Amino acid sequence: MKTLKKVLKWTGIVIVALILILVITVACRQNMKYEAPYPDIQASADSSIIARGRYLAYGPGHCADCHGAPESRELMLKGQEVPLSGGMPFKLPIANIYVRNITPDMETGIGKRTDKEIARLLRYGVRPDGTAGLDFMPFHNVTDEDLTAIISFLRTQKPVKHKVPDHEIFALGKVVNAFLIKPVGPSGEVPKSIPRDTSVAYGQYLANSIANCAGCHTNRDMMTGAPIGELFAGGLKMESAIDPENYSIFTPNLTPDSTGRLFGWSQEQFIKRFRQGRLIPHSVMPWPSYSRMSDDELKALYKFLQTLKPVKNVVKPGVIANKE
Ligand code: HEC
Ligand code: HEC
Known part of the structure; x- marks a missing residue:
């Protein structure tokens, strides 16, 4: 009996010690610093460069979809260029993340950040x-x-004073932050520029580097954001944009498989669908921003999606009740 008690006592001490070590490690790893080069980027005052930046920001790059203040969401959905003053919360199981104010306000926005700091982020x-x-x-x-175009445009915005709350990271989020969150960088050498035409290469650039189609059209682990399904094959359950408590939508499969949403769509139908904008009010897809894309860009996108590997994935269409 005595030895058993001793063993239990020591096991308890070891477990408490391990938990303490974990807690201390997690605490120490909250503000880990990383090295990365500063890209050689400098904002320009050239009006055509600023116009390209504005187009990317309010078009395919859909900055306003996240960085628009929640109060201006209605106007954003109507297609207006709303101020990028931030504040929208992402309520995740591990944290409440608040999208930042990226207008050039000195105290509450990015006024004090250098071009190279923004480019590095x-x-x-x-x-x-x-x-x-x-x-x-x-x-x-x-x-x-x-x-350069995006940062040049950001500098021309009217500064908006709007203090956004700090992110709230829950205990589990701190563990994820300590061990899983690392800076994500480019997948290879980044080109200086790219021809803007109707090619598959430009379509791939728009989809992957600017518009983030696979961000939503890929099934993901909601703890880490890591893909658990094939890229572009859809199936991610997303909360409704207008009633997140009660409704959700699964993102459609965009690969050219017979189970994919685009199966049988012509290029003209694809372009027409983007011109229509949001049809399902519950949808979180940034239709108002994407509908600003030119015909040529939509052609390039369409062509690129046709080159994807077909993936069989039947996704439930339409709006679904969360209780289902
Ligand atoms: C899907 C939502 C989303 C989209 C789209 C988005 N952002 Fe962000 N942005 C965020 C979040 C969340 C943060 C905070 C990230 C962090 O704290 O690490 C952020 C932070 C930033 C910051 C850092 C702000 C600071 O205080 O230093 C800049 C700059 C920025 N975004 C620029 C842009 C631009 C430019 C675009 C469009 C081309 C864009 N974002 C599109 C969600 C988004
Ligand atoms: C923020 C998440 C999100 C992003 C980013 C996103 N989508 Fe979607 N997409 C959805 C959701 C949710 C639906 C289903 C609801 C709907 O049809 O609007 C959808 C539906 C679609 C549909 C089917 C429309 C229909 O009428 O059947 C197509 C096509 C599509 N997306 C293409 C794209 C392309 C191309 C991109 C990148 C340029 C993209 N999506 C980016 C969430 C997203």
Whole structure:
């Protein structure tokens, strides 16, 4: 009996010690610093470069879909260019994330950030203080030319004073942050510029580096955001944009398989669908932004989607009740 008690006592001590070590490690790893180069990017005052940046921001890059203030959501959905003053919460199981104010306000926006700091965050996922940025934005492979355009445009906005709350990371989120969150950077050498034509290459660039179609049209682990299904094959359950408590929608399969949503769609139908904008009010797809894309860009996107590997994945269409 005595030895059993002793064993239990020591097991208890070991478990308590291990938990303490874990807690301390998690605490120490909350503000890990990372190294990344500063891209050689400088904002320009050239009006055609600024126009390209504005187009990317309010069009395929859909910055306003996240960075628009919640109060201006109605106007954004009607297609207006709303201020990018931030504040929208992402309520995740591990944290409440608040999208930042990216107008040039000195105290509450990005007024104090240098061009190179903004470029490093967008390309390498490292914040100005060296900590890892959260991977909400897919712009790691944006060309120097387009990154310059985006930052040039950001500098021309009217500053809006709007203090956004700090992110709230829950206990489990801190564990995820300690061990799983690392800066995400480009997948290879980033080109200086890319021809803007109707080619598959440009379509792939738009889909992957600017518009982030696979961000939603891929099934993911909601804890880490890591894909658990094939890219573009859909099946991610997304909360309704207008009644998240009660309704959700699964993202359709965009691969050219007979189970895919685009099966049998002509290029003309695809373009027409984007011109129609949001048809399902519950949909979280940034239709208002994407509907600004030119015919040529939509042609390129369509062509690129046709080159994907067909993946069999039957996705339940329409709006579904969360209780189902
Ligand atoms: C899917 C939502 C989403 C989209 C779309 C998006 N952002 Fe963000 N953005 C975020 C979140 C969330 C953060 C906070 C990230 C963090 O704290 O690590 C952020 C942070 C930033 C920051 C850092 C702000 C600061 O205070 O340093 C910049 C700059 C930025 N975004 C620019 C852009 C631009 C430009 C676009 C469009 C081309 C864009 N974002 C599109 C969600 C988004
Ligand atoms: C923020 C999430 C999100 C992003 C980003 C996104 N989608 Fe979607 N998409 C959805 C959801 C949800 C639906 C289903 C509801 C609907 O049809 O609007 C959908 C539906 C679609 C449909 C079917 C429309 C129909 O009428 O049947 C197509 C085509 C489509 N998306 C293409 C794309 C392309 C191409 C991109 C990138 C340019 C993209 N999506 C980016 C969430 C997203």
